């Protein structure tokens with residue numbers, strides 16, 4: 356690890372000013388991803404601006420019936436919050452499906468959104484990787500890519516975004532509040548992360564020295580929501596594929612539906628095609644399967660990850676069918 | 689321009705005793721404990737938050753000390769496995785690990801025990817896990833620790849000797 360300077364800002368504007376004045380610097384949240392990447396030599400900031408003690412640690416009710424989650428709220432506190440659990444169960448389940456109890460106690464909402472891919476080549480500075488060193492190549496495309504993308508990838512990069520939380524936020528129409536040297540703006544969660552295209556080094560639309568202040572949830576969608584994750588172990592493993600969904604069934608038909616996939620792309624994949632197919636359709640397993648297949652028709656699996664397409668389809672059907680059959684116990688497992 | 693400052697004075701309150709050291713910013717809480725304060729109870733397994741051997745309690749909550757920068761935890765109250773016993777009286781979890789043979793080589797044990805202390809407190813405050821039914825609650829009511837709950841909540845602590853069955857039994861014993 357390279358030596359670095361450290362500062363703890365007293366307020367939001369101080370944090371932004373400190374980073375704006377130091378182009379090689381980075382914000383530090385819980386550090387569970389950044390410190391890891393610094394140890395690996397993947398990140399080598401000259402300055403860390405610690406934002407973990409800024410007053411961004413509250414979850415507040417908003418006037419429109421939603422919630423505002425401060426960027427510094429720890430993942431475990433987010434998952435356990437009574438309003439999140441009662442009104443946005445998919446979000447609570449998604450957070451609890453990620454990492455471990457210890458890591459969730461440390462990880463923050465802002466840091467979770469901005470965590471980097473777990474692609475092996477990205478994490479190994481001895482290997483080429485377009486995301487780490489633009490133009491150096493993408494060994495994953497022909498190499499180890501079983502865990503990587505089947506949707507929206509590019510010739511330059513086939514990485515996936517690893518966050519579980521962000522998949523639920525995408526389905527729940529969350530909005531990210533940002534403040535930078537140029538002022539404040541909001542970005543819908545679905546537009547926050549990027550597809551790799553020919554700039555795989557850019558994971559998100561965040562600009563230099565822009566700080567995530569909060570994530571805002573609109574009032575919960577009608578009906579119920581849930582998150583389900585498929586992984587190689589039953590706990591403490593990243594998603595091979597995951598599904599977040601909200602479903603409102605009226606008189607046997609789909610009145611409203613939100614669906615997002617995780618583990619399939621460079622960003623949480625909001626399944627608008629499937630949603631369009633499902634609105635007004637009978638709430639049956641056949642419709643759910645048809646909708647998932649319509650969405651996944653765009654998949655371009657690599658040599659070793661075609662199984663993800665089928666897995667994602669089946670997960671979507673299971674989650675939607677579970678939401679359509681009220682009374683069933685949902686734990687997210 | 690002056691060279692940037694890459695060390696800072698850091699105070700860590702470890703097991704009730706304040707320690708002040710000038711530390712390189714790269715120093716993790718784990719390295720501070722082991723290399724600077726001579727407390728080798730917390731172990732270094734992976735150094736990447738993957739194994740749990742370094743688990744300690746920070747301001748009462750369990751965390752992987754290998755990814756915590758000491759400078760970012762200036763002023764924190766830290767409890768390590770050395771701080772759990774009351775004189776010669778073992779902490780109930782320490783006694784239960786002995787009773788149930790909750791280890792083989794013992795390398796993961798300090799992390800397992802610190803993690804279990806934190807985990808039991810979390811469940812006691814009603815914090816859910818991945819296997820807690822959504823209908824559970826109301827909020828704040830302790831979550832009963834079934835073997836499934838213990839396994840899920842302890843999944844961040846690996847044991848290369850595979851002593852899991854006895855670890856779950858030891859923790860279950862204390863929570864019954």
Ligand SMILES: Cc1cc2nc3c(=O)[nH]c(=O)nc-3n(C[C@H](O)[C@H](O)[C@H](O)COP(=O)(O)OP(=O)(O)OC[C@H]3O[C@@H](n4cnc5c(N)ncnc54)[C@H](O)[C@@H]3O)c2cc1C
Nearest residue numbers: 384385386387388389453454463465466467469518519567
């Ligand atoms: C062993 C292991 C297993 C894991 N398993 C999972 C899993 O199954 N599912 C999952 O979703 N995640 C998993 N994770 C990842 C974990 O969720 C992330 O490391 C964590 O959420 C990052 O949060 P943090 O606060 O520690 O971020 P940090 O490491 O502090 O920061 C991450 C990035 O965000 C930036 N940043 C932080 N806060 C802000 C802010 N407010 N504004 C702007 N930028 C900011 C930092 O500069 C950095 O670039 C795992 C991690 C480990 C180590």
Ligand code: SF4
Nearest residue numbers: 474484493512513514
């Ligand atoms: S998939 Fe992306 S992150 Fe992985 S090696 Fe290729 S360019 Fe790098």
Ligand code: FES
Nearest residue numbers: 733734735740754
């Ligand atoms: S040493 Fe910290 S988790 Fe392995």
Ligand code: FES
Nearest residue numbers: 792794847848849
């Ligand atoms: S007892 Fe040997 S690693 Fe757990």
